[in-house]
Amino acid sequence: MAQPTQIRNPRRLLILAPTSHSPSTIPPFLHALTGAPVAAATFAGYTTHPPLRLQNKYYTADVPIWVDEIPLDTDHRSSPPTPPSTTTPAGEKPAVTPTQWQTEFSSPEAQVVRDAIGALIICVRNLDAPAPPPPSEGEGENPAPEAVDTRADVRALNDFLRAVGAVRALIEDERGGVDEVPAVVVLVGRTETPAAATTTTEDDGPGLDGETPFSVPWWEDQLFEMGMVGVEVVAWDPRAGEAETRNQFGEYQGMRRVREVLETHQWAAAESDAKSDDGDGDGDELERELLGLDDEAGFDWEVGELEREMVGLRFAMERGEEFEGDDQGEGDGDGDDERRVESVEGLLLRMQAIRDMSDELPEQERKRFAARAVRDIMKEL
Template identity: 30%
Template sequence: MTPPKTTPEEIKDPRRILLLAPSNETATTFLKDLTDTPPPLPNPETGSLEGKSHVLSLKNPHYVADVPIWIDIVNPDGVRKWADAFSNKKAAEVPAVVGAYVVLLNRGKGKEGWDEVERVLKEIDRVVSISEGTALEVVRLVVLLGAATGEDDMGWVDGWEAVYGTATGKDELGEAVGVERVKEALEAHGWSGEVGDVNQLEGELGIKGGEVEGGFEIGEEDLEGMRRPIFGRDEEDEEDEEDEEDEEEGVEGIEALMLKMQAMRDLGAGMPEAERKKFAAKAVRDLMKTL
């Protein structure tokens, strides 16, 4: 028995995306690729996109939303001054309504270039902490420009998911990369600002009170909870022979889900505890798309 189709909730006033880019050119190219719509023109008086906004239309089985993107042009050399301004109490209302930070950064060369990426993100984290202080989940993505896929072993930088800006297609795990990964991560986010669903899923996957207990722990009750939306029926329907085909498809769906969770567990095993927690929270949001 197929469950009735539900209309995704329309989020009328979603939280914002804050895009930080080193130049108008990088912001324009990225926005065009991300939204498939022409980005705004620079301010004729300043010649900058700073202070401009754009819209990203998102849709998944749970919601539809037109999420505003606030654009800021920040030279990495001036990021400390920028962070000082936005971490000030007088500007607290700005980060308080930001649900995602997307930072475009040139990768640079060797360890020196990577150290520069970490330095910039550490400064921006001072502002992100205000957004996280609202007790709502915040997406943190750094898009590395001028970097080859696989150049760096780590896909995470102090809690930021690192995405290679020029990458296309899928990685060895079949996951989206590049700009498509950015859109996927933003699409999986809860823009309405309601924390209940994410907290519930974290508990079900063994992430209790923000603590990751041995990675992702799935028990029989968890499997049954996943089984219902995959099969599209309740236990009492199991005797209906017409559903045998649905059940076979559901088993395959569970197996694929478990393989993906095992891969996520392996990826997170070598991370420091703080990064592992954020990795797990991101993985929970992504897994929602498969249920």
């Protein structure tokens, strides 16, 4: 039996959560998913978590993880208003809304970040179902249950999901097909039984098609109404441990289902599809690796990996991750950050220029040209 292929340059797993939900959802989820505990206090641009190890009979991959948090509109409304004369402290970025986040991630400047995303996980703290109204006295009719669709927390969470869904749709459109970016909405908290989630009675309330509000089927209907087709909804209780459960259709539930979705995805990026080369083996060890003489990846993998590492650096800086030493003095901190971003963008442009210029050369010349250029960039890094 053939050995699984090692995907050497996988795309990234992007995990998103509302800012107000992330402290209670991201740490237990990441720990359960990867086995590595989380020490970070904030998850805006968090890119330093150990990679996720995925393995099936076809491939193995160490998938890098990016985490980001997006404030809900209710988070802004619940905060005290800022006086007009008050300015944002140096080094701090004003919080973005889901719509602003969607605009930033949909911009041409974010193309390289979108290209690096392989799958999406959206962690939310599930909302509390409305309490049943007290029975009326006498022979009158019982009062109507609360309309959950009009609740501020429901509208805010739907706006958040809609923004993420729009970015996912854009990525899939850019790649020319549906299901290019698997997505899972993880409802973190107490899970309901399958029977409770699908019971239909006259008093079920305003859920779509009689579904219990905030159950998995109810959220699936919400996503369908938003046009987020193919997005799975999984309820996961951190207190449930590693127990594997199935629904009435025999499908895995909880963390087992999340891993199943990720394990069945093809994580290989376009840059890692280069064919092997049977060259004569000349040159030093670094050049052999860059020229693809020792494995099937070749210099295309090296170019792609360097490019993606720089994308990760830019992602972290743009999303507000702190660099070591930033809190030791103010001075030129902002200027240093700007220079870092400009340096990363310049290197990305050089990587693209390497590809463009080498495309016109014969294969052997193309490889040598790219190898020299990549070595120069590696020295600068």
